[in-house]
Amino acid sequence: MKFNRDRRRRIFNWVASGLCFLCVVVALIPLVSLLYNAFLNGLHILSISFLISAENPVGICVPGNCSAGGIGPAIYATVVVVGTAALMSIPAGVLAGIYLSEYGRNRLGRVISFFTDVMTGTPSIVVGLFAFAVFVYFSRAHAFSALDGAVALAIIMVPTVTRTTEEGLRLVPNALREGAYALGIPRYRAVLQIVLTTGRSIIITGAVLAVMRAAGEVAPLLVTTLFSPQGFTGFGNPAGLLGPVIFFYATGASPLLVRAAWGASLLLILAMLGISLAARIALRNRYK
Amino acid sequence: MLSRSRSSGRTISSRIKRILDLTFLGVTLAVALGLLALLTTFILVLINSSHLTLIRYGISLLGNPKWAPSSNHFGLLPFIDGTLITAAIALLIAVPLSLGIAIFLSELAPRWISEPLGYLVELLAAVPSVIFGLWGIFVLVPFMRTSIDPGLARANASVNHALHVTIPLFTGPILGSGVLTAGVILAIMIIPTISSISREALRAVPQPQREAALGLGATRWESTRMSVLSYARVGIIAAIILGLGRAVGETMAVTMVIGNTDYIPTSLFSQGQTIASLIANEFLSTYASPLAASAFLEAALVLLLITLAINIGARLMVWRLVKTTGGGGIE
Numbered sequence: 317m318k319f320n321r322d323r324r325r326r327i328f329n330w331v332a333s334g335l336c337f338l339c340v341v342v343a344l345i346p347l348v349s350l351l352y353n354a355f356l357n358g359l360h361i362l363s364i365s366f367l368i369s370a371e372n373p374v375g376i377c378v379p380g381n382c383s384a385g386g387i388g389p390a391i392y393a394t395v396v397v398v399g400t401a402a403l404m405s406i407p408a409g410v411l412a413g414i415y416l417s418e419y420g421r422n423r424l425g426r427v428i429s430f431f432t433d434v435m436t437g438t439p440s441i442v443v444g445l446f447a448f449a450v451f452v453y454f455s456r457a458h459a460f461s462a463l464d465g466a467v468a469l470a471i472i473m474v475p476t477v478t479r480t481t482e483e484g485l486r487l488v489p490n491a492l493r494e495g496a497y498a499l500g501i502p503r504y505r506a507v508l509q510i511v512l513t514t515g516r517s518i519i520i521t522g523a524v525l526a527v528m529r530a531a532g533e534v535a536p537l538l539v540t541t542l543f544s545p546q547g548f549t550g551f552g553n554p555a556g557l558l559g560p561v562i563f564f565y566a567t568g569a570s571p572l573l574v575r576a577a578w579g580a581s582l583l584l585i586l587a588m589l590g591i592s593l594a595a596r597i598a599l600r601n602r603y604k
Numbered sequence: 605m606l607s608r609s610r611s612s613g614r615t616i617s618s619r620i621k622r623i624l625d626l627t628f629l630g631v632t633l634a635v636a637l638g639l640l641a642l643l644t645t646f647i648l649v650l651i652n653s654s655h656l657t658l659i660r661y662g663i664s665l666l667g668n669p670k671w672a673p674s675s676n677h678f679g680l681l682p683f684i685d686g687t688l689i690t691a692a693i694a695l696l697i698a699v700p701l702s703l704g705i706a707i708f709l710s711e712l713a714p715r716w717i718s719e720p721l722g723y724l725v726e727l728l729a730a731v732p733s734v735i736f737g738l739w740g741i742f743v744l745v746p747f748m749r750t751s752i753d754p755g756l757a758r759a760n761a762s763v764n765h766a767l768h769v770t771i772p773l774f775t776g777p778i779l780g781s782g783v784l785t786a787g788v789i790l791a792i793m794i795i796p797t798i799s800s801i802s803r804e805a806l807r808a809v810p811q812p813q814r815e816a817a818l819g820l821g822a823t824r825w826e827s828t829r830m831s832v833l834s835y836a837r838v839g840i841i842a843a844i845i846l847g848l849g850r851a852v853g854e855t856m857a858v859t860m861v862i863g864n865t866d867y868i869p870t871s872l873f874s875q876g877q878t879i880a881s882l883i884a885n886e887f888l889s890t891y892a893s894p895l896a897a898s899a900f901l902e903a904a905l906v907l908l909l910i911t912l913a914i915n916i917g918a919r920l921m922v923w924r925l926v927k928t929t930g931g932g933g934i935e
Contacts, residue, residue: 329823333712339704340721343799346792347728350739357742408635415632428636430919431643437846437915438646438908439853441880445887445904446646449653471642478639502621504628525730532732535855535880539887559734563856566738574742581735588730596723 351585358582361575367391367583371545371561371576387580389547390561396548397462397541397557398530401469406523409474410512413481413519418507420482429482435475444468444536451540462548462555465541469533473526480522484515521595528591532584534559558584650905656898665902671866671882673890678899680906682868686783686876687907689869690858691851693787694794699844701791702798706840709799710806711814711828722803729796737860740789745861748788749780753873756784775871779863784872786862790851798847805839805925806832838925845918853911855880879907 369386416429447468452459488511496506512519542554543564549555558580565577651658657665657678668679705725709718753774760774774784809832817827833840863875864885877885883900890896 325823325826329825332825332829333708336704336708336712339701340708340725343701343705343728343792343795344721344724346739346744347724347731349743350731350735353739353743354735408638411632411635412639415629415636419629419632420636425636428640430923432639433919434912434915435639435643437849437853437911439855439880439911441855441883442650442853442904442908442911445883445901446649449649449901453649453653474639474642478636503625507628528730529732532734534732534734535859535884538884539891542888559732559856562734562738563860566734566741567860577738581738584732584735588732589727592727592730 354578354582354585357575357578361579362582366579385576387558387561387576390556390558393548393555394531394558397466397555398469398527400466401473401530402527404470405473406477409477410481410519412478413485414507416482417485432475432478440472440533441535443471444539448539458552460540460542460554461552462541463551465537465555468536468540469530472533472536473530476526477523481519484518484522485511488514517598521599524591525595528588532559534563650901650908654898654901654905656895657902669868673893673896676895680903682866683877683879683882683903685868687852687878689783690787690790690878691848693784694790694851695848697788697791698794698798698847702795702802705799706802706806707828710803711832712824725799726796728792733854733856736789736793736857740857740861744789745780745785748785749778753778772871774873776873778873779875781861781863782873782875783862783869786858789857789861790854793854793857794847794850797850798843801843801846802840805836805843808839809835838921842918842921845914849911849914849918852914853880853907855884859884879903
């Protein structure tokens, strides 16, 4: 009797463990399918000329030219707009993170830290509309512009950069700070030269991941940068970034453009895989 | 003694040091406060830019089912419905899966298996939403249309027939795109959020908690169920709420598979629209009319307030947890 019950419990243990493993497998099926389809549909189109040549926004074959065109302008626009967003958000995020980690161990610091966390959950489309509303208020002519999009992306990036900086700097041992003070180094220099340099790998990783996420954003750009087949033509004009290109090509009717969308997606996926692997290797066993 | 030899220069330089120190503190504090100001500005700007519809209709838009901007009908009910239904489907699918993943990775699997598998699951979170949308259009929608939806429709029909009821869950034309598919794609996207935060919550459970159960003769699973899961309950609930927040605000993937019709879904096969997908789809074609632009901004305001409430609730739970268990690396 007792023997039977124990065996039942052991079997149940194995069944439950097996079901949990099955959950992992089920969750990974979409990832595998997505990667497989991206490589299957995108790899053969990914070439140097695809990466640098101009777009063929019409997406139809004309005699002598039956290609999907390239995504050169979109890549350029992405680099410019996301780069501008990074220039705005990374210094701000790092400074705020420094405050939270070095000076903010009080009620105010905790409140700011809390709401920064909350801000990371703000839907990006709402951030886009916010940027739009602000730009419309000041200048209707520039409501849809590359600068508008850069501001939206910067707002999306700031909370992430702030929190990773805070977390990264908190991992720096206090002994380093105390050592610096003991040598008579002023606090700001101790923070900038010792704490910041010691924690830099985590800050850089966080910033790179934030940039990568911004590079794949679409929703806020639909209401800010709009779209332009020329890519980037100035901060006051609409711009066509990689993400929106994928969206418009994927939802368009032309099979040529759909192929280009897969190619652009594969490019983003490869960049994402490379960067997240690099980040993982860079942070491996650090401060553990 | 060492300092006295240079004491004349020292008072000046220490004053400069102090000024620089305070300046640095001031700058970092100002930027940090700027973040709080940003969030406040956010809400104020959205209220201000939607004042046209706020004054004219107030919050009655939330309960109004008719959306037709050309005739000044700005009911948001279909989109609130769409948002709630897709998020509910996503949670129904994602919560059990994510809990299974979190339990397997933190309790059952040895480290050399859980590390790479956990990394793969978190890769799902790094895939841009629009790429999920592209995959959704060309892989998931056809798959749902041919392999999943017909079976569900048959099951629904036979249940209705057997019990003499009319459950309208899986009825109507099978298009592949629609509310159900949007819920499935949302589930895939929130699994990494829920599973990784639940994992952290499980990891924060003290080891003696497990050992006590194992020492009484419990199997691995019994120890997990009885002493680990109950201990990590608050963290897991917070993880689920954060997943809900992500599902509610997710835009592109949903926009690309939900079908984008402005009506209240009549079954899970119906096409529909979420608040986020409404903005992504229709803002450009209608923003030129001030009243319509204001209605969109009111929709954005509603979405912001919903996600703020969700996130504040979940973060409060996580923070209280961190305080009571003394940390444990829960973010």
